[in-house]
Amino acid sequence: MSTGQTMQAAQLLGPKDIRLVNVPAPAPPGHGEVQISVDSVGICGSDLHMFQTGRIGDTVVESPLILGHEFGGTISAVSEGAIDGDGTELSVGMRVAIDPAIPCGRCELCRTGHPNLCPNHTFMGVWPTPGALCEKITVPADGCFFVPDQISHDEVPLLETLGVAIHAVDLAHIHVGQSVAVIGAGAIGLCIAQVAMLAGATPVFITDRLTWRLELAEQFDAVPLNIDGTDAVQQVNQATGGRGVDVTIEAAWSDESSITQAVDMLRPGGRLVVVGIADDDALHFQHSKVRRKGITIAMCRRMKHTYPRAISLTQSGKVDLKTMVSHRFNLKHTADAFTRAAQYQPGCIKAVVHPNS
Ligand SMILES: [Zn+2]
Numbered sequence: 163m164s165t166g167q168t169m170q171a172a173q174l175l176g177p178k179d180i181r182l183v184n185v186p187a188p189a190p191p192g193h194g195e196v197q198i199s200v201d202s203v204g205i206c207g208s209d210l211h212m213f214q215t216g217r218i219g220d221t222v223v224e225s226p227l228i229l230g231h232e233f234g235g236t237i238s239a240v241s242e243g244a245i246d247g248d249g250t251e252l253s254v255g256m257r258v259a260i261d262p263a264i265p266c267g268r269c270e271l272c273r274t275g276h277p278n279l280c281p282n283h284t285f286m287g288v289w290p291t292p293g294a295l296c297e298k299i300t301v302p303a304d305g306c307f308f309v310p311d312q313i314s315h316d317e318v319p320l321l322e323t324l325g326v327a328i329h330a331v332d333l334a335h336i337h338v339g340q341s342v343a344v345i346g347a348g349a350i351g352l353c354i355a356q357v358a359m360l361a362g363a364t365p366v367f368i369t370d371r372l373t374w375r376l377e378l379a380e381q382f383d384a385v386p387l388n389i390d391g392t393d394a395v396q397q398v399n400q401a402t403g404g405r406g407v408d409v410t411i412e413a414a415w416s417d418e419s420s421i422t423q424a425v426d427m428l429r430p431g432g433r434l435v436v437v438g439i440a441d442d443d444a445l446h447f448q449h450s451k452v453r454r455k456g457i458t459i460a461m462c463r464r465m466k467h468t469y470p471r472a473i474s475l476t477q478s479g480k481v482d483l484k485t486m487v488s489h490r491f492n493l494k495h496t497a498d499a500f501t502r503a504a505q506y507q508p509g510c511i512k513a514v515v516h517p518n519s
């Protein structure tokens with residue numbers, strides 16, 4: 163536990179090099195801030211990008227960085243009048259989920275309802291802002307969202323994933339009864355499939371090559387398509403009488419093959435939402451094909467004010483996050499957690515680190 167002066171943290175020192183280190187404990191909360199004792203942190207694809215390559219997009223990790231942006235915790239100290247992002251007054255002992263993005267709140271984009279596009283924002287767990295793989299963290303109160311008791315520590319980090327999934331489905335403009343194909347059945351794809359069905363999509367196809375992910379997708383009532391050895395595009399075409407689906411949502415590595423699949427599965431006039439982040443920081447597609455089909459492409463940038471919906475859908479049991487948590491680690495074993503997640507260890511859907519257990 164923290165001595166008050168220093169605390170333990172899992173720091174990324176270079177590609178594939180995460181170590182447990184002692185770092186200064188965070189300052190007590192200033193005006194509008196709360197201090198969180200971190201209960202649980204999820205490891206996601208963007209963490210794995212940084213872990214494996216030391217970068218994400220054009221952001222390079224230039225000095226040791228504490229990763230972790232999907233997290234929740236219990237408030238251990240609070241400044242006076244700290245109000246969460248949904249208007250709840252916060253006090254010590256309350257559990258909250260945290261939006262890792264800190265927009266400026268004052269620019270044109272923030273003021274017109276696009277805080278996810280704020281050019282002046284910082285993001286916890288992306289260089290240079292430290293994340294939550296540590297014992298304690300001080301965060302803005304208005305980026306916190308109160309978590310009711312029915313939602314477990316394990317599920318809380320996935321509220322961030324679900325928040326992004328809700329934003330992605332918002333961007334998909336799904337009409338009831340339309341068909342959707344999700345590329346990639348990782349935690350984000352599985353959340354997107356569940357939300358797309360709630361939005362009225364049917365059927366919802368989902369592709370992957372990892373059988374345990376596809377089995378879970380099927381449990382969630384999506385139509386699993388294994389891309390290992392079979393042509394998923396052909397299967398979607400067959401299932402839709404050669405028409406294609408109304409919407410595809412790319413939630414994998416956004417590489418040439420998955421974007422091409424997403425485009426090939428679409429009907430003319432369809433909509434492609436890109437959620438995955440490409441390793442080579444490029445988006446490849448065949449211009450003539452996309453043009454002739456008149457496809458609309460929407461890029462998903464993080465999320466907007468979707469936490470309240472994510473919490474409500476989880477609390478009511480409309481979305482299942484619990485079944486997705488496959489692996490649990492304490493802070494000491496964070497490096498192990500990353501290695502296993504990066505190697506697609508069989509059965510691994512979501513690895514969660516519990517820093518204070
Ligand atoms: Zn994430």
Ligand SMILES: [Zn+2]
Pocket residue numbers: 265266267268269270271272273277280281282283
């Ligand atoms: Zn702003």
